[in-house]
Amino acid sequence: MEKSLNLVLHVWRQKNRDAKGQFVRYEAKNISEHASLLEMLDQVNEGLLEKGEEPIAFDHDCREGICGACGMIVNGHAHGPRKATTVCQLHMREFQDGEEIWIEPWRAAAFPVVRDLVVDRGSLDRIVQAGGFISTRTGSAPEANSLPVAKEKSDRAFDAAACIGCGACVAACPNAAAMLFTAAKVAHLNLLPQGEPERDTRVRNMVAQMDAEGFGHCTNHYECMEACPKHISVEFIAQLNREFMSATARARQELRPRRK
Amino acid sequence: MELKANAPSGPIETRWERHRFEMKLVNPANRRKHKVIVVGTGLAGGALAATLGEQGYNVAAFCYQDSPRRAHSIAAQGGINAAKNYQNDGDSVYRLFYDTVKGGDFRARESNVYRLAELSVNIIDQCVAQGVPFAREYSGLLANRSFGGAQVSRTFYARGQTGQQLLLGAYQALERQVNAGTVTMFSRHEMLDLIVVDGRARGIVTRDMVSGKIEAHLADAVVLCTGGYGNVFYLSTNAKGCNVTATWRAHRKGALFANPCFTQIHPTCIPVSGEFQSKLTLMSESLRNDGRVWVPKRAEDVTKPPNQIPEEDRDYYLERLYPSFGNLVPRDIASRRAKDMCDKGLGVGTAVGGQRLGVYLDFKDAVKRLGRKAVEERYGNLFEMYERITGEDPYEVPMRIYPATHYTMGGLWVDYNLMSTVPGLFVGGEANFSDHGANRLGASALMQGLADGYFVLPYTVANYLAQTPRNTADDTHAEVRAVVDSVKERINKFLSIQGKRSPDSFHRELGKLIWDKCGMARNKAGLEKALQEIPRIREEFWENLYVPGSGEELNQSLEKAGRVADFLELGELMCRDALFREESCGGHFREEHQTEEGEAKRDDENFQFVAAWEFKGDGVEHQVHREALEFEYVKPTQRSYK
Numbered sequence: 001m002e003k004s005l006n007l008v009l010h011v012w013r014q015k016n017r018d019a020k021g022q023f024v025r026y027e028a029k030n031i032s033e034h035a036s037l038l039e040m041l042d043q044v045n046e047g048l049l050e051k052g053e054e055p056i057a058f059d060h061d062c063r064e065g066i067c068g069a070c071g072m073i074v075n076g077h078a079h080g081p082r083k084a085t086t087v088c089q090l091h092m093r094e095f096q097d098g099e100e101i102w103i104e105p106w107r108a109a110a111f112p113v114v115r116d117l118v119v120d121r122g123s124l125d126r127i128v129q130a131g132g133f134i135s136t137r138t139g140s141a142p143e144a145n146s147l148p149v150a151k152e153k154s155d156r157a158f159d160a161a162a163c164i165g166c167g168a169c170v171a172a173c174p175n176a177a178a179m180l181f182t183a184a185k186v187a188h189l190n191l192l193p194q195g196e197p198e199r200d201t202r203v204r205n206m207v208a209q210m211d212a213e214g215f216g217h218c219t220n221h222y223e224c225m226e227a228c229p230k231h232i233s234v235e236f237i238a239q240l241n242r243e244f245m246s247a248t249a250r251a252r253q254e255l256r257p258r259r260k
Numbered sequence: 261m262e263l264k265a266n267a268p269s270g271p272i273e274t275r276w277e278r279h280r281f282e283m284k285l286v287n288p289a290n291r292r293k294h295k296v297i298v299v300g301t302g303l304a305g306g307a308l309a310a311t312l313g314e315q316g317y318n319v320a321a322f323c324y325q326d327s328p329r330r331a332h333s334i335a336a337q338g339g340i341n342a343a344k345n346y347q348n349d350g351d352s353v354y355r356l357f358y359d360t361v362k363g364g365d366f367r368a369r370e371s372n373v374y375r376l377a378e379l380s381v382n383i384i385d386q387c388v389a390q391g392v393p394f395a396r397e398y399s400g401l402l403a404n405r406s407f408g409g410a411q412v413s414r415t416f417y418a419r420g421q422t423g424q425q426l427l428l429g430a431y432q433a434l435e436r437q438v439n440a441g442t443v444t445m446f447s448r449h450e451m452l453d454l455i456v457v458d459g460r461a462r463g464i465v466t467r468d469m470v471s472g473k474i475e476a477h478l479a480d481a482v483v484l485c486t487g488g489y490g491n492v493f494y495l496s497t498n499a500k501g502c503n504v505t506a507t508w509r510a511h512r513k514g515a516l517f518a519n520p521c522f523t524q525i526h527p528t529c530i531p532v533s534g535e536f537q538s539k540l541t542l543m544s545e546s547l548r549n550d551g552r553v554w555v556p557k558r559a560e561d562v563t564k565p566p567n568q569i570p571e572e573d574r575d576y577y578l579e580r581l582y583p584s585f586g587n588l589v590p591r592d593i594a595s596r597r598a599k600d601m602c603d604k605g606l607g608v609g610t611a612v613g614g615q616r617l618g619v620y621l622d623f624k625d626a627v628k629r630l631g632r633k634a635v636e637e638r639y640g641n642l643f644e645m646y647e648r649i650t651g652e653d654p655y656e657v658p659m660r661i662y663p664a665t666h667y668t669m670g671g672l673w674v675d676y677n678l679m680s681t682v683p684g685l686f687v688g689g690e691a692n693f694s695d696h697g698a699n700r701l702g703a704s705a706l707m708q709g710l711a712d713g714y715f716v717l718p719y720t721v722a723n724y725l726a727q728t729p730r731n732t733a734d735d736t737h738a739e740v741r742a743v744v745d746s747v748k749e750r751i752n753k754f755l756s757i758q759g760k761r762s763p764d765s766f767h768r769e770l771g772k773l774i775w776d777k778c779g780m781a782r783n784k785a786g787l788e789k790a791l792q793e794i795p796r797i798r799e800e801f802w803e804n805l806y807v808p809g810s811g812e813e814l815n816q817s818l819e820k821a822g823r824v825a826d827f828l829e830l831g832e833l834m835c836r837d838a839l840f841r842e843e844s845c846g847g848h849f850r851e852e853h854q855t856e857e858g859e860a861k862r863d864d865e866n867f868q869f870v871a872a873w874e875f876k877g878d879g880v881e882h883q884v885h886r887e888a889l890e891f892e893y894v895k896p897t898q899r900s901y902k
Contacts, residue, residue: 061499115814129439133432138311141389148400158393
């Protein structure tokens, strides 16, 4: 038999970037255990519309856990209590009848609130713009199988490439660092032979952009990995640090004047 | 109006090559003077914007999401076809062409399909060079798997996240151009109308979804890569934001809409679990490689736990009905058979609205044959997703699946150059109607999106720019001002109705009606009923809609209202097209037209054409135009997968 839940919500409402926000209490009644958290909010919003009130704004799109659009802090956890799960895939069977749920947006200086639970994550796009790519021209690619890549290496690159860019790692970090996000992209591309030629500039430029966006530094709390809906490992952060140090060292060597 | 396909003639193997030579080029030094607008940043739009930017054009790219990386191509799971023949199993460009024409039930243009098959091999090269981590064998070479509608293994994949990895490749190429200054990216901008000046597409009007600002953007050419219209059904596997507004607005400005009734119902989705449901989730078709589809033989067994139903009481109906393709029959057939079984009362799972709509997809034999680890390697993330949504473990209990709307083969009519009937308006990817006929084969959507974006449109758009005077209209032009004003007026109308019902409530009502009357099976009486009902819903929409707040802020209800308004018009055209096409083909199944075995019965004599509909004004019936289809290479036969 299907269970239904009655819940009390405390949701962060904020009219726009400059407005002062606050928690507002709502009751969510008769929610199916099979509904996702976002479907629960849909129902609350339909109720608000019926009363002539403005619905709660939140980002979402694919609702399959892959587009990375959704994200909110639920009871203090980025994407809620269930591990490796985006909030669109978090189902109400994870909650108890009568439970109080606190919902708020990602909190980070580099993610300004746009409205309610919607934040601006343009800073992550700008980190990619700084070097998160392989400069290959359309049409100039060699035959795909001319460059074998060891399966282990390719699988490892995939593990890093699975990042969906949701920003949970930043929201979960006490320093609001974007290290896991940046590390995942650097690792994906630097592990592959195709990414080799730009390896040093990539890591240096991406790290510089990350700093310029106002993200904090990593102090090894590993909260990012706990919050990551795609199980991306903090080992990639260690790799990022190694890549960054050796790239910086190599750049210094090149800058040093040669002795005649 | 005469529909000129502009497809080259002569041997099909060299058509694209000859056409490419005949097309005009733009001198590298002049390219930055040409501005091109690309709407949508999925595989087609993202790849195109990146490629045009890299070639030196001045590109403006638009998406409604907060980042171009979120376009719904990202959710494609299974893979991408390419005629590499790495498996040495008899594949070739010609075979991929043949399979696609046949799979599309002989309702696609041969020249376009051949070009698609030909370009498929370049796509894989391109994506590997970008660092897309495709699955590899222990040799380090690329791996393949098989997919529905084909007897060769030509599908390249990246676990169950192929769309994500391909899109990130295109996205990264796009961001590189943003950094280089050749592409200006407008995220959270929604196109609300097309600007046509002196008969040519010259720009778009957008709404900044954060500030609400309505703005005209002008250019020498406009390309729409805005995806399909599957969300007309409300429940579909599309992302919540996917909508028809860009193409529908262009349609109202003169672009013909082709074959709107050709919609694809995907056989392997997670069944609906309740009235609150906001969308449906697809489980990749690749699961049918190793999963076996069955229902209980007897209706009294449908509520029994599946593991307690012995082998002899199970009906593996696809293997029984189609021994040579078995569980890998094309999507339309697999979907219809699932519906048949459930209509016979053999469906399983929770009853919603009095009916059990689900069949089993069982991995027991695969786990026995390959071991749990191998199954996990192939489908791990899909199994995990299933478990998360349903709370059931598919390693232990068979999955339950049911068909859901997934893809729309119909779309804006385009010629061989992917240009619509409005000069200067090009359409790529799912938004056009061009390559899949009446049914798309699995792993072909990614192929088409990237072929259009990387390899077709960059040539054909350049060819147009080289022969066309540059745009001279600016914001003060009378036509531009008129379009901007009409967009503002429409927004004010949504806000001022102040009725009682939310945009979603109308969307659900429309979706249910279209699913019932114009879904997996259609008939004359049902379609006529829908054609009476839709205008009634639309009328109520315009009288009783409630949108709170203002236009000058982030207002998600307002965004939905505009999209639902357009679905209410498109839905009617879909039903009209379905009623008009008195045959069954591919995803379009008219109950009146079936063989004795219940297979689709085409009528090539009377319907071997593309139906392209012209908008004649509000309250006036659309006019149909026909593009006759000729099959010089693949002779139409009744599709048989037995």
